[in-house]
Amino acid sequence: MKQLNKTNLGWLIFILVAFLATQLLVSFGIIDAFYEITLMTILINIILAVGLNLIIGFSGQFSLGHAGFMAIGAYCTAIMTIKTPTLVGLFAGILLGALIAGVVALLVGIPTLRLKGDYLAIATLGVAEIIRIAILNMGSLTNGAAGLSDIPYLTTWQLAFIFVMITLIIVVNYIKSSAGRATIAIREDEIAAESMGINTTKYKTIAFVIGAATAAVAGGLHASYFSVIRPADFTFMKSIDILIIVVFGGLGSVTGSVIAAIVLGIINVFLQPFGQLRMILYSLALIAIMIFKPSGLFGTKEFMISTVMKKQKTKTPTKKEETK
Amino acid sequence: MSLLEVKKLTKNFGGLAAVSMVSMELNSNELVGLIGPNGAGKTTLFNLLTGVYQPTEGRIDLEIKGKKQSLIGKKTYNITDMGLGRTFQNIRLFKNLTVLDNVLIGMHAKNKVGTLAGIVRTPHFYQSEEKMKKEAIALLTIFNLEDKVAERAKNLPYGEQRRLEIVRALATKPKILFLDEPAAGMNPQETADLTALIRQIQRDFEITILLIEHDMSLVMNVCERIYVLEYGRMIAHGTPAEIKNNQAVIKAYLGGE
Numbered sequence: 001m002k003q004l005n006k007t008n009l010g011w012l013i014f015i016l017v018a019f020l021a022t023q024l025l026v027s028f029g030i031i032d033a034f035y036e037i038t039l040m041t042i043l044i045n046i047i048l049a050v051g052l053n054l055i056i057g058f059s060g061q062f063s064l065g066h067a068g069f070m071a072i073g074a075y076c077t078a079i080m081t082i083k084t085p086t087l088v089g090l091f092a093g094i095l096l097g098a099l100i101a102g103v104v105a106l107l108v109g110i111p112t113l114r115l116k117g118d119y120l121a122i123a124t125l126g127v128a129e130i131i132r133i134a135i136l137n138m139g140s141l142t143n144g145a146a147g148l149s150d151i152p153y154l155t156t157w158q159l160a161f162i163f164v165m166i167t168l169i170i171v172v173n174y175i176k177s178s179a180g181r182a183t184i185a186i187r188e189d190e191i192a193a194e195s196m197g198i199n200t201t202k203y204k205t206i207a208f209v210i211g212a213a214t215a216a217v218a219g220g221l222h223a224s225y226f227s228v229i230r231p232a233d234f235t236f237m238k239s240i241d242i243l244i245i246v247v248f249g250g251l252g253s254v255t256g257s258v259i260a261a262i263v264l265g266i267i268n269v270f271l272q273p274f275g276q277l278r279m280i281l282y283s284l285a286l287i288a289i290m291i292f293k294p295s296g297l298f299g300t301k302e303f304m305i306s307t308v309m310k311k312q313k314t315k316t317p318t319k320k321e322e323t324k
Numbered sequence: 325m326s327l328l329e330v331k332k333l334t335k336n337f338g339g340l341a342a343v344s345m346v347s348m349e350l351n352s353n354e355l356v357g358l359i360g361p362n363g364a365g366k367t368t369l370f371n372l373l374t375g376v377y378q379p380t381e382g383r384i385d386l387e388i389k390g391k392k393q394s395l396i397g398k399k400t401y402n403i404t405d406m407g408l409g410r411t412f413q414n415i416r417l418f419k420n421l422t423v424l425d426n427v428l429i430g431m432h433a434k435n436k437v438g439t440l441a442g443i444v445r446t447p448h449f450y451q452s453e454e455k456m457k458k459e460a461i462a463l464l465t466i467f468n469l470e471d472k473v474a475e476r477a478k479n480l481p482y483g484e485q486r487r488l489e490i491v492r493a494l495a496t497k498p499k500i501l502f503l504d505e506p507a508a509g510m511n512p513q514e515t516a517d518l519t520a521l522i523r524q525i526q527r528d529f530e531i532t533i534l535l536i537e538h539d540m541s542l543v544m545n546v547c548e549r550i551y552v553l554e555y556g557r558m559i560a561h562g563t564p565a566e567i568k569n570n571q572a573v574i575k576a577y578l579g580g581e
Contacts, residue, residue, distance in 0.1 A: 178432050178435045178437060188418035
């Protein structure tokens with residue numbers, strides 16, 4: 001069983017420790033009902049940021065349409081759970097949302113991913129707006145500008161945690177496969193990638209579709225946890241919020257996206273008492289980090305269990321020598 | 325029949341014929357040079373052959389398993405897959421990736437493990453990854469780059485970057501390798517090493533090499549046949565000795581009546 005190698009086992013332990021640590025914080029009331037909102041926001045933002053990082057940081061395609069795909073997932077889950085307010089309804093809603101978002105991304109991606117840089121950004125921005133306007137005009141199904149309220153509260157942070165892990169596993173496994181390397185090659189040099197026999201449109205589209213599907217999952221969790229969604233929640237500004245997390249963490253670093261989502265979530269909590277000044281301080285913090293660390297917190301570096309284990313191995317013999 | 329047959333190939337950029345009515349033939353296991361003054365259309369011809377540009381007129385046929393297949397209208401990645409590898413005049417490595425990853429990316433198109441198998445990590449995926457890495461390292465060892473596998477490509481010295489580009493092109497398992505000015509920016513010693521290397525590649529990998537080069541010592545040394553381009557037209561074709569004494573070639577390079 002190659003799947004159960006040391007590295008994967010290391011990760012499994014790491015994930016369990018992270019889960020138990022969070023569980024303890026919640027059990028002891030350090031994360032109370034109020035902070036649980038922050039915890040949920042962080043978990044949802046991790047999914048959004050990792051998905052967007054796959055599109056922008058790894059395939060190198062500048063997309064500003066993430067909020068649109070999130071909206072698809074949110075509305076799908078909301079409509080589904082209002083009709084069947086059970087966990088089955090929730091899972092069906094999230095899955096359907098991810099599927100629809102994936103199909104939309106596929107249909108949109110094939111023509112638009114031929115565009116480059118700014119042009120692609122504008123095109124994806126347009127797609128997100130089209131999705132939002134469509135939702136706004138779907139009559140009783142989406143309830144227009146007022147949005148949907150009284151969405152059954154079915155999500156717990158534990159469930160969100162599991163979805164975060166699923167997203168991370170899918171994205172990281174993709175990046176660290178042959179197809180993932182082909183995708184990163186496109187970011188590095190599209191012409192060279194093409195002359196290496198890589199179908200660039202295909203891999204750009206795959207990254208775009210995976211990213212869109214994960215955004216829909218995050219949207220579903222958002223709808224189910226916050227119980228109220230409006231089209232105004234999924235504007236251009238939402239896409240920018242996610243983009244900030246990605247850039248802050250480092251384009252091309254999954255670890256960076258995760259840490260950035262956590263750090264920015266915590267910064268937001270500490271800035272609560274400042275009221276109106278909050279957004280200014282938040283922006284100043286971002287500007288400071290961009291000046292001192294323009295490639296983001298992590299650049300393209302990743303935290304890897306395998307390197308940690310290697311370091312441990314090299315450390316142990318020196319300890320033995322000391323005891324001698 | 326020859327391996328690659330180019331007939332009356334023409335490419336117009338607006339009113340300018342960058343390549344016009346060019347015909348050439350490449351046989352299997354042959355080392356052919358393509359020379360010409362700056363702006364003669366050498367790189368444009370490369371780009372036409374590899375599908376970066378589509379020709380205005382003419383034909384390009386590649387022999388695959390005894391059958392002629394037209395390359396016109398094919399995408400670059402299809403053409404690479406059919407067996408045409410290339411390097412670039414201005415190095416285009418994946419700079420931020422490791423040397424090993426650069427080679428592995430070259431191998432990707434021939435790797436038959438699906439995207440989904442990579443995501444769910446089937447046993448087949450682990451096997452193919454291991455096999456690819458072994459092959460890549462073996463290839464890098466031939467070119468004395470095995471110590472640099474974990475190094476980022478941009479941190480290699482210039483000569484090694486050039487070599488890595490050739491390794492990466494070979495990783496796509498080409499039948500024909502196009503080298504676009506591989507000796508550009510090299511000192512005489514490095515050029516001499518490269519000359520030996522090109523000979524070795526052609527012998528060991530049994531492939532056809534088409535070489536664009538300005539360095540006459542390199543071209544005259546290694547090439548069996550030479551094509552000469554000027555202003556987009558093929559003005560001469562022959563063995564190095566014939567080209568050296570060809571009046572049209574001398575005129576193109578040195579001017580005169």
